[in-house]
Amino acid sequence: MKSALEELISAVPLGQRQQRSFETPFGQLVFTIIRGAEPGPTVWLQAAEHGDELDGIYALHQLVATLSPAKVHGTIVALPIANPSAFAVGHNRSPRDNVNLNRVFTKAAHPDSYSYRYGRYLAELIARVASCFIDLHGGGEYLDVASFVTIPETATPATQQLVTEFLDVEAVLTGNKQSSAMLIDELTASGVAAILLESGGASQVTDRAIQIHIDNVLQSLRYWGVLATALTQQQTHPRIIHRIQEGTFATLGLLQECRQPGDVVVRGEPVVTYSNIAQQSYQLVVSLKRAIVLSVHTQSLVRPGQYAFLLGQID
Numbered sequence: 001m002k003s004a005l006e007e008l009i010s011a012v013p014l015g016q017r018q019q020r021s022f023e024t025p026f027g028q029l030v031f032t033i034i035r036g037a038e039p040g041p042t043v044w045l046q047a048a049e050h051g052d053e054l055d056g057i058y059a060l061h062q063l064v065a066t067l068s069p070a071k072v073h074g075t076i077v078a079l080p081i082a083n084p085s086a087f088a089v090g091h092n093r094s095p096r097d098n099v100n101l102n103r104v105f106t107k108a109a110h111p112d113s114y115s116y117r118y119g120r121y122l123a124e125l126i127a128r129v130a131s132c133f134i135d136l137h138g139g140g141e142y143l144d145v146a147s148f149v150t151i152p153e154t155a156t157p158a159t160q161q162l163v164t165e166f167l168d169v170e171a172v173l174t175g176n177k178q179s180s181a182m183l184i185d186e187l188t189a190s191g192v193a194a195i196l197l198e199s200g201g202a203s204q205v206t207d208r209a210i211q212i213h214i215d216n217v218l219q220s221l222r223y224w225g226v227l228a229t230a231l232t233q234q235q236t237h238p239r240i241i242h243r244i245q246e247g248t249f250a251t252l253g254l255l256q257e258c259r260q261p262g263d264v265v266v267r268g269e270p271v272v273t274y275s276n277i278a279q280q281s282y283q284l285v286v287s288l289k290r291a292i293v294l295s296v297h298t299q300s301l302v303r304p305g306q307y308a309f310l311l312g313q314i315d
């Protein structure tokens with residue numbers, strides 16, 4: 001028997017694009033569905049799993065508007081706002097529980113929370129219809145990120161080849177403990193080819209950040225055979241990251257200095273310098289031997305417990 005979402009998808013005529021609302025126990029989701037004229041896989045594209053990461057929303061809106069259904073092999077299911085209750089308040093997390101939706105998978109993290117229950121529902125919805133999946137993320141309201149991709153350690157050789165040879169990203173983050181409860185982990189365990197792309201951030205969405213997402217999604221669609229246009233191999237390969245360092249702020253204060261996403265830093269160097277309300281200065285320094293700045297806090301106000309940076313060890 002077909003699920004309600006499968007019914008909705010198959011109601012779109014072949015060779016057409018339609019926007020459809022879908023009622024769930026957790027509220028309404030708005031999809032754009034492209035059913036190609038030719039047979040092929042079903043790919044699920046989504047953004048704003050974190051409600052303040054807007055780059056991916058713009059990227060998906062532009063992408064689905066410009067793709068010609070006549071040239072699509074298979075089906076594209078695009079969900080530009082994957083976490084509507086978080087997006088509605090412009091925050092990373094849903095106000096219903098303040099739980100990170102992308103850390104509730106594969107293990108019973110926050111099992112009684114709204115986000116846990118919604119996450120399980122969403123993962124089942126995706127695994128039921130799609131064989132390929134892209135989760136678009138970015139820096140959100142206060143972080144800036146380098147362009148990088150995260151895949152589970154258990155990703156197939158094909159997925160590893162896609163991200164290391166064909167995507168235009170600065171780094172590939174794979175097999176670190178922090179990524180073990182993400183939606184891509186759960187979907188990979190269900191046999192879906194799943195990747196998470198990061199681009200952009202801070203308060204202003206840039207054309208460049210949107211374009212990086214669009215280009216990497218198009219490359220993935222070519223790799224998966226959804227688009228027949230030629231796949232271009234990248235000249236420079238991304239850095240492969242197996243080990244990370246995360247920094248968080250200890251006190252309320254003001255940012256004084258920070259490094260930029262993509263910068264290479266060495267042990268002992270400060271990544272961010274900030275001061276508390278008594279103007280005492282603090283530094284958060286690199287503990288890895290040599291690392292690339294994958295994300296960094298760039299907004300002037302810093303709050304205790306807030307994320308300051310993510311570094312990836314590069315040798």
Ligand SMILES: [Zn+2]
Pocket residue numbers: 049050053137138
């Ligand atoms: Zn995110």
